Amino acid sequence: MDTQDLYQQIILDHHHNPVCHHPLEHHNHSIEGHNPLCGDRVTLFAHIKESHIQAASFQGAGCAICMASCSLPMQAIQNTSLQSSQTLVHTFFAMLNNKNYDHDMLGKIEALKGVNQFPARIKCATLAWHAWLALATNQTKIISTEAVNETN
Ligand code: ZN
Numbered sequence: 001m002d003t004q005d006l007y008q009q010i011i012l013d014h015h016h017n018p019v020c021h022h023p024l025e026h027h028n029h030s031i032e033g034h035n036p037l038c039g040d041r042v043t044l045f046a047h048i049k050e051s052h053i054q055a056a057s058f059q060g061a062g063c064a065i066c067m068a069s070c071s072l073p074m075q076a077i078q079n080t081s082l083q084s085s086q087t088l089v090h091t092f093f094a095m096l097n098n099k100n101y102d103h104d105m106l107g108k109i110e111a112l113k114g115v116n117q118f119p120a121r122i123k124c125a126t127l128a129w130h131a132w133l134a135l136a137t138n139q140t141k142i143i144s145t146e147a148v149n150e151t152n
Contacts, residue, residue: 004114006111007110007111007112007113007114008111010068010072010108010111011064011065011068011111011112012064012068014067014068014071014072015064015067015068015071018058018067018068018070018071019071019072019074019075020056020057020058020071020074020075020078021057021058021059021067021070021071022057022059023043023045023057023059024045024046024047024055024056024057026047026055027045027046027047027055027057028046028047028048028049029044029045029046029047029048029135029138030043030044030045030046030135030140031043031044031131031132031134031135031139031140031141031142031143032044032131032142032143033127033128033130033131033142033143033144033145034127034142034143034144034145035062035066035123035124035127035144035145035146036144036145036146037120037123037145037146038062038063038066038121038123038124039062039063040060040061040062040063040066040124040127041060041061041062042058042059042060042061042062042066042070042127042128042131043058043059043060044056044057044058044070044128044131044132044135045057045058045059046135048082051081051082051083052079052080052081052082053077053078053079053080053081053082053085054079055078055079056074056077056078057074058070058071058074058128062124062127063121063124065112065115065121065124065125066124066125066127066128068111068112069112069115069124069125069126069127069128069129070128072108072109072111072112073088073089073092073109073128073129073132074128076088076107076109077132082136085132085136086133086136087105088105088106088109089129089132089133091105091106092106092109092112092126092129093126093129095109095110095112095113095116096112096113096115096116096122096125096126097116098116112125123145126145127143127145130143130145131143
């Protein structure tokens with residue numbers, strides 16, 4: 001199996017069996033993200049205490065890229081500091097923008113690297129993580145990839 005196939009497999013696995021895909025009962029943060037171009041809609045939940053992520057999860061539905069890009073990093077930010085989750089997101093964005101990034105930090109998340117060949121799908125991959133950055137700074141307003149056109 002070459003790397004491309006392996007990456008494909010990881011994405012499909014996370015699409016069919018997403019990790020942390022459930023509402024979080026005792027959350028103190030939540031935020032919604034919409035990608036109207038593709039129809040992806042996700043809600044992120046987190047229980048954050050003293051800048052430490054006790055637990056995080058997501059709910060929603062979207063394409064395979066969207067679901068895998070929620071599931072893979074979500075697994076990585078459990079029980080970490082808010083700051084390291086933000087660093088992870090910026091590293092993830094750097095990968096998608098073809099910039100230099102810390103490979104070790106991303107690990108399995110690198111399966112999503114191929115998305116940068118499909119500019120129309122980048123929003124599917126970044127939706128949840130723009131929402132996460134907003135959540136991390138205590139914003140509550142719905143995050144949309146098409147903020148200008150979104151009316152609700
Ligand atoms: Zn999508």
